[in-house]
Amino acid sequence: xxxxxxxxxxxxxxxxxxxxxxxxxxxxxxxxxxxxxxxxxxxxxxxxxxxxxxxxxxxxxxxxxxxxxxxxxxxxxxxxxxxxxxxxxxxxxxxxxxxxxxxxxxxxxxxxxxxxxxxxxxxxxxxxxxxxxxxxxxxxxxxxxxxxxxxxxxxxxxxxxxxxxxxxxxxxxxxxxxxxxxxxxxxxxxxxxxxxxxxxxxxxxxxxxxxxxxxxxxxxxxxxxxxxxxxxxxxxxxxxxxxxxxxxxxxxxxxxxxxxxxxxxxxxxxxxxxxxxxxxxxxxxxxxxxxxxxxxxxxxxxxxxxxxxxxxxxxxxxxxxxxxxxxxxxxxxxxxxxxxxxxxxxxxxxxxxxxxxxxxxxxxxx
Numbered sequence: 001x002x003x004x005x006x007x008x009x010x011x012x013x014x015x016x017x018x019x020x021x022x023x024x025x026x027x028x029x030x031x032x033x034x035x036x037x038x039x040x041x042x043x044x045x046x047x048x049x050x051x052x053x054x055x056x057x058x059x060x061x062x063x064x065x066x067x068x069x070x071x072x073x074x075x076x077x078x079x080x081x082x083x084x085x086x087x088x089x090x091x092x093x094x095x096x097x098x099x100x101x102x103x104x105x106x107x108x109x110x111x112x113x114x115x116x117x118x119x120x121x122x123x124x125x126x127x128x129x130x131x132x133x134x135x136x137x138x139x140x141x142x143x144x145x146x147x148x149x150x151x152x153x154x155x156x157x158x159x160x161x162x163x164x165x166x167x168x169x170x171x172x173x174x175x176x177x178x179x180x181x182x183x184x185x186x187x188x189x190x191x192x193x194x195x196x197x198x199x200x201x202x203x204x205x206x207x208x209x210x211x212x213x214x215x216x217x218x219x220x221x222x223x224x225x226x227x228x229x230x231x232x233x234x235x236x237x238x239x240x241x242x243x244x245x246x247x248x249x250x251x252x253x254x255x256x257x258x259x260x261x262x263x264x265x266x267x268x269x270x271x272x273x274x275x276x277x278x279x280x281x282x283x284x285x286x287x288x289x290x291x292x293x294x295x296x297x298x299x300x301x302x303x304x305x306x307x308x309x310x311x312x313x314x315x316x317x318x319x320x321x322x323x324x325x326x327x328x329x330x331x332x333x334x335x336x337x338x339x340x341x342x343x344x345x346x347x348x349x350x351x352x353x354x355x356x357x358x359x360x361x362x363x364x365x366x
Contacts (some may be wrong), residue, residue, distance in 0.1 A: 184268025
């Protein structure tokens, strides 16, 4: 028998979006920074790294590849659910996806967000986007965001294998000296402190994944590699504290301590979008070359079959829970599974409280 997705009759991929042509870059960045009063001239300066890649972010193409892989995976499992796709900041927009679902008669959709960790920008803001997308759509479907999946084996195992592959590409004579540099997107310190039901979940979740990857690499290689968690893509005013150290500053410190080989492991990202190909493959790689650091970069999960199957697993897990059935929530590492519904105090909006979907009533913690 085919697995049961009831009560869901659709899957919605929810993502950040990105420009697909040079003329898209400044309008896209205006969407990203809306409400912050950043002048157009400054947006053009900030967008230079997009122009350096032809004005096209890879993220939309990666989402198209993921949808194709999901379609094949669901079909193979006998799940005839339609897949929709909506972005926060660029076409196809989330509101258009919701309107299309409503026109198609979709009643309830499970929403997979291409952000694995808990934070305002990676979780609650998407829940705000979902609420805004259904506002004013009379026949909009119910939208249920699937839980955070940072510690699901379908995310962690591809990272482990990618780390092993990157290590294997380094000079064997110095391989055991290698430092594993785990990289994620920096966020304001205050945003981390408010993340998750109990606070500081963003860093704690990354550290848990890092520890799990390091241990699994040790089991495979017999060697426990030195490792650190660092950050990239810092933005915002200089007086606002953000998570540190920056990946480039960290590489400088490693060079000063003896220039070991380094493997960058982008555990904060599910695919090779702009923060990976520019901040790591371009800027950090140039820093490593300047410093004489042997350098490799581990791949992101992308369309690894285990990552694709994870989406189906999360969908069926949530469907069973919504039907009131007992479910096994697959995780690995020291932290348990994330909650389906977020407490009202989880990952607060730093500017203003806005309507969200996928949350508990005020006062309930789940």
